[in-house]
Amino acid sequence: MSVNASLPSYASGTSTAPLLGDTIGANLARTIAAHPDRDALVDRGSGRRLTYRDFGAEVDRVALGLLGLGVAKGDRVGIWAPNRAEWVFVQYATARIGAVMVNINPAYRTHELEYVLNQAGISVLVAAPSFKTSDYAGMIEEVRGKCPELRELLLFGGSAWESLLAAGDQGDPARLAGVEATLSPDDPINIQYTSGTTGFPKGATLSHHNILNNGYSVGELLGYTEIDRIAIPVPFYHCFGMVMGNLAATSHGACMVIPGPGFDPATALDAVQAEGCTSLYGVPAMFIAELALPDFDSYDLSTLRTGIMAGSPCPVEVMREVIDRMGMAEVSICYGMTETSPVSTQTRRDDSVERRVSTVGRVGPHLEVKIVDPESGVTVPRGTPGELCTRGYSVMLGYWNQPDRSAEAIDAGRWMHTGDLAVMDEDGYVGITGRIKDMVIRGGENIYPREIEELLHTHPDLLDAQVVGVPDERYGEELMAWVRMREGTEPLTAEALRAFCRGRIAHYKIPRYVHVVDEFPMTVTGKVRKVQMREEAVRLLG
Structure with a gap:
C-alpha cells in the first residue's frame, strides 16, 4: 500500500452521472417503458419467468391489493420469507404505495420475531408458511397475541394472500397513481434490522433515495446494461440481495435470476449455466463452496463477466480461482453496512487482483469517506489506521424510533461512524484492519x-x-x-x-x-x- 502521509485520509467520489431524483416506483416505470419485453425476473424454484411488462403488472397487483387492505403511506409491512418471486413483488409494491417494508431475517426465532413486530409496529405481515426447519406460521401464531398492532397475516399460497391478489386484479389503477403522486424520494420505505450491541437489533431506516441510488451506483460500476443477467443467491432480506441485486438490476433493465430459496452451490451454478448469467453474487464462503463442487468443471460458466464478493475479506487464492476458473474477470469487492444502504467503497473493473484482496476499493460516486482518530475525531494522515466514516446520499434516515442510538451513530456533520478500523493509501484505496468493537x-x-x-x-x-x-x-x-x-x-x-x-x-x-x-x-x-x-x-x- 503506497502512502503519502502529508495527505489526509479523506476521499470524495466524483461522477459524470447525476444522482437519481425519483422514487423506486417511478424508476421502475421508466425501465418498463424502455424494456417491456426483456426478462425482468426468473425464479428457478417456481419456474416463473416474467418480462418487465409482466413484472410491472404483478407489482401493481400486489400494490393495489395492499391498498385494498387499508395499507397507507408510512404503514409498516413486514416480510418474512426466503428468496422467491413474491418477495420481490412485495419489495416494489410497498415502495409504490409508500409503505415501509420491514425485512425480517429468515433465521429469526420467536423472541426476535416478536421484538421486530413490536419495535417497528408492523400492521401487515407477509410470510412464507415455512422454510427448511422453520415453521414460520407456527412461530407467528405463538407471538401474535403479544403484538397488538399486527392486524393482517398473509401467508404465501394461503387464502388471505390469494384474496389480496384477487382484490388487486379488481383494483383501480388510478387510485395507485394518485397515491404515488404523494410520495417523495426522501420518504422512508425500508427498515432493515442490524444486530444491536445491547442484545436487540436496531432498525436502520432507509429511503427511496438511499437505496435506489446505491443500487444504481453499484450497477454502474459493474458496467450493467439491459443485457446483463444477475444470479442472486444471497438473501433478499439483506441489502446485498434487495439493493445490490434487485435495485441494481431494475435501474438498468437487467434480469434478476433467483437460483433458489436459499443458497446451494450446485443450484447457483446451475442457474448461471441455464440462464446465461453475466454476474454472480456471494460472500467468499459461497464462492469457496461453488469452487469445491466435485463436478465444478462440468458447468458452463462462459457467460460470466462480473459479480460481487462482499461480507468478509476474500482470500487471494479464492479471488484468483473466481477470476480464472469462473471467468469473472471484472468481479468487484464491495464494503459497506446496512446503515449506508449499504455500499460505501467498491473496487473497479480494472483493479488488480492485489487491490481486490488487500483493499475494499475506493469511495463510490457522490459519497465521501474519511478515517478519523476514534478518540479525537480528527482526520488521520493517509497510512494511519482509524475509524472509517461515510457521508452522503447513502446514510440512513436513522434507527427506527431510536433517536438516541441514531445520534450515537451519525454525528452533527452527518457522518456515519462505521465502528470499523481502516487505513487509506495515497490512491484512496481503503483497507479494513479490524473492528473497534468486538463484532x-x-x-x-x-x-x-x-x-x-x-x-x-x-x-x-x-x-x-x-x-x-x-x-x-x-x-x-x-x-x-x-x-x-x-x-x-x-x-x-x-x-x-x-x-x-x-x-x-x-x-x-x-x-x-x-x-x-x-x-x-x-x-x-x-x-x-x-x-x-x-x-x-x-x-x-x-
Whole structure:
C-alpha cells in the first residue's frame, strides 16, 4: 500500500452521472417503458419467468391489493420469507404505495420475531408458511397475541394472500397513481434490522433515495446494461440481495435470476449455466463452496463477466480461482453496512487482483469517506489506521424510533461512524484492519457477542459468559463461548450449549466452540480482555 502521509485520509467520489431524483416506483416505470419485453425476473424454484411488462403488472397487483387492505403511506409491512418471486413483488409494491417494508431475517426465532413486530409496529405481515426447519406460521401464531398492532397475516399460497391478489386484479389503477403522486424520494420505505450491541437489533431506516441510488451506483460500476443477467443467491432480506441485486438490476433493465430459496452451490451454478448469467453474487464462503463442487468443471460458466464478493475479506487464492476458473474477470469487492444502504467503497473493473484482496476499493460516486482518530475525531494522515466514516446520499434516515442510538451513530456533520478500523493509501484505496468493537463477521453475517452473552446468562448452570470470534477457514470467523460454571455443576460441552441455544436465537449466532474457565483475563480496571481471549482461543484451537 503506497502512502503519502502529508495527505489526509479523506476521499470524495466524483461522477459524470447525476444522482437519481425519483422514487423506486417511478424508476421502475421508466425501465418498463424502455424494456417491456426483456426478462425482468426468473425464479428457478417456481419456474416463473416474467418480462418487465409482466413484472410491472404483478407489482401493481400486489400494490393495489395492499391498498385494498387499508395499507397507507408510512404503514409498516413486514416480510418474512426466503428468496422467491413474491418477495420481490412485495419489495416494489410497498415502495409504490409508500409503505415501509420491514425485512425480517429468515433465521429469526420467536423472541426476535416478536421484538421486530413490536419495535417497528408492523400492521401487515407477509410470510412464507415455512422454510427448511422453520415453521414460520407456527412461530407467528405463538407471538401474535403479544403484538397488538399486527392486524393482517398473509401467508404465501394461503387464502388471505390469494384474496389480496384477487382484490388487486379488481383494483383501480388510478387510485395507485394518485397515491404515488404523494410520495417523495426522501420518504422512508425500508427498515432493515442490524444486530444491536445491547442484545436487540436496531432498525436502520432507509429511503427511496438511499437505496435506489446505491443500487444504481453499484450497477454502474459493474458496467450493467439491459443485457446483463444477475444470479442472486444471497438473501433478499439483506441489502446485498434487495439493493445490490434487485435495485441494481431494475435501474438498468437487467434480469434478476433467483437460483433458489436459499443458497446451494450446485443450484447457483446451475442457474448461471441455464440462464446465461453475466454476474454472480456471494460472500467468499459461497464462492469457496461453488469452487469445491466435485463436478465444478462440468458447468458452463462462459457467460460470466462480473459479480460481487462482499461480507468478509476474500482470500487471494479464492479471488484468483473466481477470476480464472469462473471467468469473472471484472468481479468487484464491495464494503459497506446496512446503515449506508449499504455500499460505501467498491473496487473497479480494472483493479488488480492485489487491490481486490488487500483493499475494499475506493469511495463510490457522490459519497465521501474519511478515517478519523476514534478518540479525537480528527482526520488521520493517509497510512494511519482509524475509524472509517461515510457521508452522503447513502446514510440512513436513522434507527427506527431510536433517536438516541441514531445520534450515537451519525454525528452533527452527518457522518456515519462505521465502528470499523481502516487505513487509506495515497490512491484512496481503503483497507479494513479490524473492528473497534468486538463484532464478529461469520459468513457475511454481522454478529454482536453481547446478544449471545445475554442469552447464555439465562442458562441456570452458568455464572458468566463471554463470546469472541475465532478465525475459520470456511466462514471467515466462528464463535467461541468462554464460560464460568456455577459451583457444583458439570462443565458445559459445546453440544449442550448448542442445544440450549437452538430455537432461542438465530442458528448463525450459536457458538461452535466452548471453553470452560475459572476466571476471564481482566484489565486493571476490571474489563474483560477479549483481545487476550481471542489470542488464547487461536492457540487452543491450533
